[in-house]
Amino acid sequence: MTKKTPQDLRSARWFAPDDLRSFGHRSRMMQLGYAEEDFRDKPVIGILNTWSELNTCHAHFRERVQDVKRGVAQAGGFGVELPSLSVDESFTKPTSMLYRNMLAMETEEMIRSHPLDGVVLMGGCDKTTPGLVMGAISAGVPMIYLPAGPMLRGNYAGKILGSGSDAWKYWDERRAGNISDEEWLGVQGGIARSAGTCMTMGTASTMTAIADAMGITLPGASSIPAVDANHLRMSASCGRRIVEMVWEDLTPDQIITEGACRNAAIVAMATGCSTNAVVHLIAMARRAGVDLTLDDLDALGRTTPLLANVRPSGKDYLMEDFYYAGGLRALMKQIEDRLDTSALTVTGKTMGENLAGAEVYNDDVIRPLDNPVYHEGSLAVLRGNLCPDGAVIKPAACDPKYYQHEGPALVFDSYPEMKAAVDDEDLEITPDTVMVLRNAGPQGGPGFPEWGMLPIPKALIKQGYRDMLRISDARMSGTSYGACVLHVAPESYVGGPLAFLKTGDIVRLDLEGRRLDMLVSDEELAARRAAWKAPERRFERGYGYMFSKHVTQADKGCDFDFLQSDFGATAGEPDI
Ligand code: FES
Ligand code: MG
Secondary structure, three states: OOOOOHHHOOOHHHHOOOOHHHHHHHHHHHHOOOOHHHHOOOOEEEEEEOOOOOOHHHOOHHHHHHHHHHHHHHOOOEEEEEEOOOOOOOOOOOOOHHHHHHHHHHHHHHHHHOOOOEEEEEEOOOOHHHHHHHHHHHHOOOEEEEEOOEOOOEEEOOEEEOOOHHHHHHHHHHHOOOOOHHHHHHHHHHOOOOOOEOOOOOHHHHHHHHHHHHOOOOOOHHHOOOOOHHHHHHHHHHHHHHHHHHHHOOOHHHHOOHHHHHHHHHHHHHHOOOOHHHHHHHHHHHHOOOOOOHHHHHHHHHHOOEOEOEOOOOOOEOHHHHHHOOHHHHHHHHOHHHOOOOOEOOOOOEHHHHHOOOOOOOOOOEOOOOOOOEOOOOOEEEEOOOOOOOEEEOHHHOOHHHOEEEEEEEEEOOHHHHHHHHOOOOOOOOOOOEEEEOOOOOOOOOOOOOOOOOOOOHHHHOOOOOOOOEEEOOOOOOOOOOOEEEOOOOOHHHOOHHHHOOOOOEEEEEOOOOEEEEOOOHHHHHHHHHHOOOOOOOOOOHHHHHHHHHEOOHHHOOOEHHHOOOOOOOOOOOOO
């Protein structure tokens, strides 16, 4: 399948000519201690490493990059590590989502501007997967995605703990006065106990599963726990394979097709995906020129059963169990006839060939089609006079009594305002109240923060309630749960109808009919719209300024308008 010769290598433009510039490039490689035979006529592989000392999920990447390099060298390539923006989920404020597009831009430009023939993308923590992949799609050189892998199961006092989900669960119990400080500290020390990404089916595991199903990881790579020896071997295999991909000229446009994006969406539904997957999947697909819409995702959501019994949508298990049960290949095997098995993957083979022989080893973790965790997929898209451009909800993660609901709105304009109210034990609220937070979208947040799982007010917690209908133009963490309507578009900050909702208005959710409405007349809404004043921009300079000028709404994936594939011609190859 070799298509390229050493003379055709992209890096040869930097290193081969007998001219002064190339002399400069070669002499600088020698400054690094390399002889010409180390890098001449070989695929130069950029290993984009999103390691940092504040990215807890990528703590093992400092060592893992050596395994990748080992593989690259074995296959006759030359591997170079390129540190990349380490968008970590835990510490980045106001929200890591503000920086996903920055990582995408950095990835694209770093690839384009350097003598690279192919790239290995090392990511995993939520935004790093879409950020790296979006940039690499636009750059267009052969690429393979190396997922960080989930961390080990959490453990405290004989109890298994799940990332995110159990933090909220125990926090609610603490607020209700049901657990001691000692137990709370025990949970703190036990909930994250190894390198790797959150081990629930949160955004990280969803997004790496999506990459796997798109065919841009080695088959099943996304399920391997970060600290498992298989992860080291997979990393070396990525290094070997990318060198072959360069010779085969296997570029991302051949892999990330409409069929591959659909496969990714179906698998996302079957895994009980994070709601964030919607935004990232649309953004990645659009980079590849595939017009995947919210309606496409809703249609797949209605027909794809949830098979992964992994929290928070599943009840019982975590990613480590999912791996032992056969991992993503085994899950995909269950729904093979719904997938485009002809889709080409980084292996150079089709998805169907990659799935051959995959088996389920525990059918309570990876359920068969006749015994799903939930009969439909994990996401539903709503429309109505509150969200004309869509909103999402995760039915499998909320109490079915909210599927049809009507109640009075309690509206908050900011997170601090909402936070003060939920801690007020005398707050006037009923279990039917619909709690609403606005100004929390891409522009308003700013950056589209994960505030959407609004805390249940103390006044209700004390009465034993643990769920209620909540609505916002924010996102929520993939490890969250509850009756939360998210991503209301257009967001209130830019004048979406959510901006005109008032406390006391009746809100109606009809999940089956996929509707979300406020029972307010058109005339009254028009009057409120006329009286509305647009708020000031959040940023007056810097990256935030650029972000707020160019970010698209949730239904378009929140990419920057000028980075989308249909905005204009790409820069092409640089002059050297
Ligand atoms: Fe990194 Fe959850 S904090 S994956
Ligand atoms: Mg998360």
